[in-house]
Amino acid sequence: MVRIAVYGAGGIGCYVGGRLAATGTDVVFIGRQRLADELAEHGLQLTDYLGADLLVRPVRYETAPAAAADADLVLVTVKSAATEAAADELADLLKPGAIVVSFQNGLRNGDILRDRLKDRIVLSGMVPFNVLNRGGGSFHQGTAGGLDIEEHPALADYVDAFARAGLPLTRHADILPVQWAKLLLNLNNPVNALSDLPLRDELSQRDYRRCLAVAQAETLALLKAGGIKPARLMVIPPQHLPAMLRLPDFLYKRLANKTLAIDPLARTSMWEDLRAGRSTEVDFINGEVVRLAESLGRTAPVNAKLIDLIRAAESGPREGWTGSALLSELTKTASGR
Numbered sequence: 001m002v003r004i005a006v007y008g009a010g011g012i013g014c015y016v017g018g019r020l021a022a023t024g025t026d027v028v029f030i031g032r033q034r035l036a037d038e039l040a041e042h043g044l045q046l047t048d049y050l051g052a053d054l055l056v057r058p059v060r061y062e063t064a065p066a067a068a069a070d071a072d073l074v075l076v077t078v079k080s081a082a083t084e085a086a087a088d089e090l091a092d093l094l095k096p097g098a099i100v101v102s103f104q105n106g107l108r109n110g111d112i113l114r115d116r117l118k119d120r121i122v123l124s125g126m127v128p129f130n131v132l133n134r135g136g137g138s139f140h141q142g143t144a145g146g147l148d149i150e151e152h153p154a155l156a157d158y159v160d161a162f163a164r165a166g167l168p169l170t171r172h173a174d175i176l177p178v179q180w181a182k183l184l185l186n187l188n189n190p191v192n193a194l195s196d197l198p199l200r201d202e203l204s205q206r207d208y209r210r211c212l213a214v215a216q217a218e219t220l221a222l223l224k225a226g227g228i229k230p231a232r233l234m235v236i237p238p239q240h241l242p243a244m245l246r247l248p249d250f251l252y253k254r255l256a257n258k259t260l261a262i263d264p265l266a267r268t269s270m271w272e273d274l275r276a277g278r279s280t281e282v283d284f285i286n287g288e289v290v291r292l293a294e295s296l297g298r299t300a301p302v303n304a305k306l307i308d309l310i311r312a313a314e315s316g317p318r319e320g321w322t323g324s325a326l327l328s329e330l331t332k333t334a335s336g337r
């Protein structure tokens with residue numbers, strides 16, 4: 001039987017690993033003592049937007065990296081800033097030929113792992129859905145989706161386990177367009193974190209959506225200039241996202257109800273980071289847009305401004321931004337005022 005290790009088992013790791021464990025796969029979770037204690041006390045409870053409710057108990061949750069030593073497949077689910085350290089911890093431990101998958105946001109985590117984990121198969125993956133850590137060992141999937149992953153023949157041994165877990169793997173010959181498409185959606189992370197609202201409430205307000213639209217429009221123009229075509233992850237093609245976001249509320253809601261089920265609990269991972277007083281992944285999301293712009297001899301003022309605002313929020317509490325105040329800040333920036 002294959003053994004799977006989840007390295008950095010927080011929101012995504014506990015949820016994905018938990019769904020696998022709930023359907024009979026051998027999973028070891030590796031992460032922090034506070035979660036080890038929570039799961040020892042309560043077990044791992046997994047709920048989703050469709051009403052699923054699973055309890056996994058007992059859970060093998062370890063805090064020492066060595067617990068990954070005999071894994072055939074390692075799912076890396078630390079936040080992006082922790083990837084280098086995780087890779088260094090795993091480098092001398094993992095079996096040669098072990099498969100390591102980055103199920104993280106951003107574009108660079110796979111490369112960071114690949115550089116440090118020679119003789120292993122390193123693949124990039126993408127998690128399209130939202131997971132909320134509700135505390136007490138309870139994790140909630142708030143939006144729809146399976147898992148996307150870079151194609152490799154060695155994945156054949158795992159496809160059934162993920163399908164059984166209700167998280168089927170969609171395999172891609174080229175994952176970069178998928179990662180860029182996800183990054184376009186993650187441009188909402190700073191807007192959501194600054195709004196201090198649940199995702200659904202935030203997206204139901206046109207001014208916040210217009211903030212996201214200006215960040216996406218800036219990014220789409222740069223992708224076009226750079227010859228990068230983001231994949232289509234939703235019914236709406238990526239190029240049409242800003243226009244959809246700018247629709248008046250009643251039209252947007254009508255369209256969103258048909259295409260995008262978000263439950264009222266969902267928040268972004270960046271909101272969770274700000275709330276917990278951690279540094280965020282803004283440099284791995286909006287920072288990629290700024291770097292793309294620089295590589296093309298251009299600028300990305302809206303994304304650069306969002307980075308500045310998140311940095312300020314990381315260094316101290318502040319009331320949530322209203323949509324109109326944030327929009328005026330971003331449009332002032334975009335027009336160079």
Ligand SMILES: NC(=O)C1=CN([C@@H]2O[C@H](COP(=O)(O)OP(=O)(O)OC[C@H]3O[C@@H](n4cnc5c(N)ncnc54)[C@H](OP(=O)(O)O)[C@@H]3O)[C@@H](O)[C@H]2O)C=CC1
Nearest residue numbers: 008009010011012031077078082104105127129130131269
């Ligand atoms: N949450 C979501 O809804 C989604 C998240 N993602 C992406 O998935 C990735 C994971 O996010 P998420 O699960 O929310 O993050 P979490 O912070 O919830 O989980 C990561 C966990 O890893 C722990 N950790 C960090 N470094 C190590 C290490 N060296 N060894 C062991 N444990 C470690 C962290 O502890 P500590 O905090 O103490 O460092 C934390 O508990 C991110 O890239 C995120 O953007 C993608 C889609 C949706």
Ligand SMILES: CC(C)(CO)C(=O)C(=O)O
Nearest residue numbers: 128129130185267268269
């Ligand atoms: C699923 C999504 C887009 C929003 O929750 C996300 O990736 C995140 O929170 O980081």
